[in-house]
Amino acid sequence: MSDSARGSLDRRRFLTASAGAALTAAVLPGCATSVDSGSGAGGSGKTLTVMTLVNEWDAKTKKTIEKLLDVKLRIVTYDVTKLNAMLASKNPPDVVRSIGATDTPYFAARGLMTDLDPYLAKSDALKASDLAPANDVWRFDGKKQGTGPRYGLAKDYSQDSMFWYRTDQFEAAGLQLPSATKPLSMDEWLDLGKQLTKRRLGKVKVYGLSATSLGLFSQLMSWTASAGGSLFADDMASVDFSSPEALKALQWYIDYTKADIGPSVLNPNPDGWDGPTYQASRMAMSCNGFWFGGVIGGDAKLSAVSRFAPAPQLGSHRVSPCFSGTGFWIPKEAKNKDAAWKLFEWYFAGQPAKDRAASGWGLPSLNSLRSLVPQDNAFHKQAYQVQEQDTPYFSVLPVSPYAQVDALSGILSKVLPDAIKSGTKAGKIADTLNSRMNDQLAQGKELLG
Incomplete structure (x- = not known):
């Protein structure tokens, strides 16, 4: 390796x-x-x-x-x-x-x-x-x-919002392959994931889509940006999941999780990451950047049925971050x-x-x-x-100096599972995330002076 x-x-x-x-x-x-x-x-x-x-x-x-x-x-x-x-x-x-x-x-x-x-x-x-x-x-x-x-x-x-897919699974499902130049909308991506998912006795046999391979918080930032917004305020001292753009991103993830078509905060991938699952034909689409081609390229049979696609977009402001x-x-x-x-x-x-x-x-x-x-x-x-094709759409998505992204991700992991299971509305989940994350950011800002 x-x-x-x-x-x-x-x-x-x-x-x-x-x-x-x-x-x-x-x-x-x-x-x-x-x-x-x-x-x-x-x-x-x-x-x-x-x-x-x-x-x-x-x-x-x-x-x-x-x-x-x-x-x-x-x-x-x-x-x-x-x-x-x-x-x-x-x-x-x-x-x-x-x-x-x-x-x-x-x-x-x-x-x-x-x-x-x-x-x-x-x-x-x-x-x-x-x-x-x-x-x-x-x-x-x-x-x-x-x-x-x-x-x-x-x-x-x-650029880590781009994704890889298996042509053999698309063809078996009778689905058109994603464009190499025009990004899918997030709704189109979700719909494809649902159609590509295979179940046996009520359990997922093949994931249709893995949407957050390199971290949910980062992906929420990216999706919010493509909708024309930002999770962080201009002074980087607070987040706002209640903004229309961020709420749209959060709702998309809730819908993805409820659909049970890929690894999520409710059902993590038992393999720990996408590589083994994709290689074993148990995942149709994997949201990973160019580096994931290294996982695929060493296997002639796998590379023959694998393709790369642009980063899906939640809105009209096209972004493709790292x-x-x-x-x-x-x-x-x-x-x-x-x-x-x-x-x-x-x-x-x-x-x-x-x-x-x-x-x-x-x-x-x-x-x-x-x-x-x-x-x-x-x-x-x-x-x-x-x-x-995606290179021109790279941009830095700034993170706050007042808290580690990992600490904010930890809050997502604590809040989302029970909230989604209980059917809590996205707006109320956003309020909880705002409260907990902004407390964390405020503490960090105070310590930093």
Whole structure:
């Protein structure tokens, strides 16, 4: 499995690990628990400490990095409690793996991230002008995400509201295949999902549609945006699920859940994620971005019956966002920033970046590497052409600096199941979500000052 594959598949584990308000401890004196950061970590000038996945690099690659950077590489497995403690004690890792789309405002607003613009200005390997627009999820101007200084870089990315489908299941159901250029409406998408779902003895045998593979909160943001609205207020200090656009998005998800045609807060996928289910012909449509083609492309039979489609839209304001943009950032108090930047140049512009681009597991972070994306067969060509059609509709959907998206997602998980089961009206559910999420955001704003 490629690095990009691990990054995408480990995303939900990363999100689960960082759920809740634990990160508040990173900026509150005395809140950090003690942690053994290991001998030689930080300050020695000889050890580069990287907090990332335990399998980020194999032994051979680690040696390559150590020789290239003239350092001893120390890998610290990502753990939110340990990260909090290291940040609070001003002895952080030199490099941290994170999710740009959801984490940047939170960390940047607390002054925990290094501004990378001065490094980009001097670098021969990495230039701001070569960065794909999706890297803007790593920007924060002090109030809103998407503009201002760059605080991290994406290793690769996808536009995560796009979806994959199986032509064999469409043909068996006598349904027309989705257009490669014109996005479906959300209602059309839901209707197709209902027609493609297969049941046995009252239980779902084949999911017709998986609509929220990379997170419900992010998808609600996207659907609300396509309807012409925003979940967050302009000052990012509150949400409003009661607005016409957000209420429409919430109602769509309630209808999807009640239809029982795919994984939801009421009936999670037993497989844990879409990959195995789609591969086993037990899912007709999977809402995942370009990276999911890496799951499909290695199987000739599966790729022969799989196609990519534009992001469905709830309204007339077409959007196709990125929900992840996983990459690295350098803590402001890091002791070995120069070595950290050299790692960035190698990882984001060197051979690893070229290998990721050629693997098909996501789109390259640098525009200059786009030509390496596979187009060697009909499957890859179709997916790439559809991706090119959706590329102009990318935009950053800003998240609030006052609470982690994972904490807000946790509120969805607590509120929605019982509310949907009991038949609670969407308007009342919206009121409950507003109350609980805005309390969370208010607490975060007060702590941030």
